[in-house]
Amino acid sequence: MIVDIETIDEFLSRRTTDVEEAVRKAAAAEIMPRFRQLAAHEIDQKTGPHDLVTDADRKAEQYLTEALTALLPGSVVVGEEAVHADPATYDAIRGAGPVWIVDPVDGTRQFVHGDPGFCTLVALALDGVVRASWTFAPARDEFATAVRGRGAVLDGVPLRSGSPTPGRDLDIATSHPDFTTDAQKRALVGLWADGVVTRPCGSAGLEYLAVARGELDATAFSWEAAWDHAAGLLLVEEAGGTHLTLAGEPFRVTGGNTMPFTAARDEATARRVVSLLTGGS
Incomplete structure (x- = not known):
């Protein structure tokens, strides 16, 4: 068929x-x-x-x-x-x-x-x-x-993800250390910055739902397994958010992404997270 x-x-x-x-x-x-x-x-x-x-x-x-x-x-x-x-x-x-x-x-x-x-x-x-x-x-x-x-x-x-309140610290859920390489750990350290509050992620699907409903500003994940990301990334997109890899491209469920990557409530937040992950400010 x-x-x-x-x-x-x-x-x-x-x-x-x-x-x-x-x-x-x-x-x-x-x-x-x-x-x-x-x-x-x-x-x-x-x-x-x-x-x-x-x-x-x-x-x-x-x-x-x-x-x-x-x-x-x-x-x-x-x-x-x-x-x-x-x-x-x-x-x-x-x-x-x-x-x-x-x-x-x-x-x-x-x-x-x-x-x-x-x-x-x-x-x-x-x-x-x-x-x-x-x-x-x-x-x-x-x-x-x-x-x-x-x-x-x-x-x-x-669902509408909206945008973070200006001037408020960003809330970001990040990868569990057991699932990151040394290079990814170094990138994630960039999130330890003024104006950012991080915590380890729980269920990836529920973190994506939190972004889609505007309760979490962004994620920063470092693994590609499609079953963890496919459903949630579309949920975030259709709620008005976006996702970007370290290369500044959307995450592909087929693989080959530059990691870590982020899903965020809006494009400005996603770009800020990527900038922090790549050593920007």
């Missing part, structure tokens, strides 16, 4: 709420019954103590893989847990067909510790461009959706 941009646009005009329903059902069936109920044998480490995976991650991704490909025949899923098992599956993001980019539990550390600050992220991309996204924080019962060119909403209410 050939799926082109017209097919995707038609799909999004008719089936956006069906995707939302699939995400909600995955969370209800596989994630929330395990929230604050995980046994030790249901939690594993992938690359280290800050990179966890649980039965909820695996089973929710399996649920979404089946549900999303059934909704859009000819599509494939690139999910965090499937890529961990077989890294070659990530290459589908760079292909020409429709790809669902899925993070079943974004913020697994928070989930494991019984903190409600986690979410499920789904994005639909075609030819390397994200066309729509779904961000669901089930423990908070918040659902945000974005469709390229049609805006972003949170629980049905339009």
